[in-house]
Amino acid sequence: MGAREVPIVRIADATSGPDADWVAEEIPVALVYNGISHVVMMTTPSKLEEFAVGFSLAEGIVASIDEIYGIEVTQGCRGGRNVELTISSEAFWRLKDRRRSMAGRTGCGICGVESLEGAVRPTPKVPFTQTFDLAHYEAALGYLEEIEELGRLTGCTHAAAWVNPDGTLAGGAEDVGRHVALDKLLGLRARRGWREGALVISSRASYEMVQKAAMCGVEVIFAVSAPTALAIEVAEKTGVTLAAFCRRRRANVYTHPERLVGLGSRA
Secondary structure (H helix, E strand, C coil): CCEEEEECCCCCCCCCCCCEEEEECCEEEEEEECCEEEEEEEECCCCHHHHHHHHHHHCCCCCCHHHEEEEEEEECHHHCEEEEEEECHHHHHHHHHHCCCCECECCECCCCCCCHHHHCCCCCCCCCCCCEEHHHHHHHHHHHHHHCHHHHHHCCCEEEEEECCCCCEEEEEEECCHHHHHHHHHHHHHHHCCCCCEEEECCCECHHHHHHHHHCCCCEEEECCCECHHHHHHHHHHCCEEEEEEECCEEEEEECHHHEECHHHHC
16 A cells, blocks of 8 residues: 554644544665665655666666566565666666666655766657547546545655556556656556557656656656756657646647647647
8 A cells, every 4th residue: 555544633723633644655665786786766665666667767777678587576674675676788787887876865866976967868869659639638637636546545646647549548656756656657658568648747847757758768748747947958859749737628838749639729
């Protein structure tokens, strides 16, 4: 479940209710590649294998899921988990070349990067192979609420969803950190073989969110909150369609609107 109940004391005149509250669990998760610990991130204790796959793809540690030969989740210290990945020798040598000391924390994805070049790294352009019909736009946004089971209980998670071209939900993931929720979704997408469709995220579209998606070949992103200037720049350069401030019946499209079918009738 990833949540536990804790006792609380209510301030006078606060909303009445039980003297306990549900809070999301947050644990340290170490990603270990071929026996070498690379990074520790704070996550909720669910979909850890998917998180490891998504992080590995989004960070360019592996070029494809085929370079991951095995994954094992083991108990770590202080209630944490170790996710031990066996990757190809080629991927491991690439990792050793760019390996850096990095400690993750909730909502942060580039802690410990030693230079700006390491933070804003080159990202390949995505192909133009997909479109998304805006007739399915409202349904796509609604899937975020469906995914946030832990969020409904605790009120403290972000969600990421993958929506098929026909508007149906392929699947999704949630986490206390928006970057980790996206990593989990990208890992789930890779393991299930989802390719066509659109990404919907409940958070803002920061630079790293767009970069992670582009690294995994995502062509269309809908973000509930605001984009950053650098995120828009990366989306433009990599060919990603980026829409933000997404609400029912409205959104701002910042880059490559040509993928959105029916946009003219809604503009």
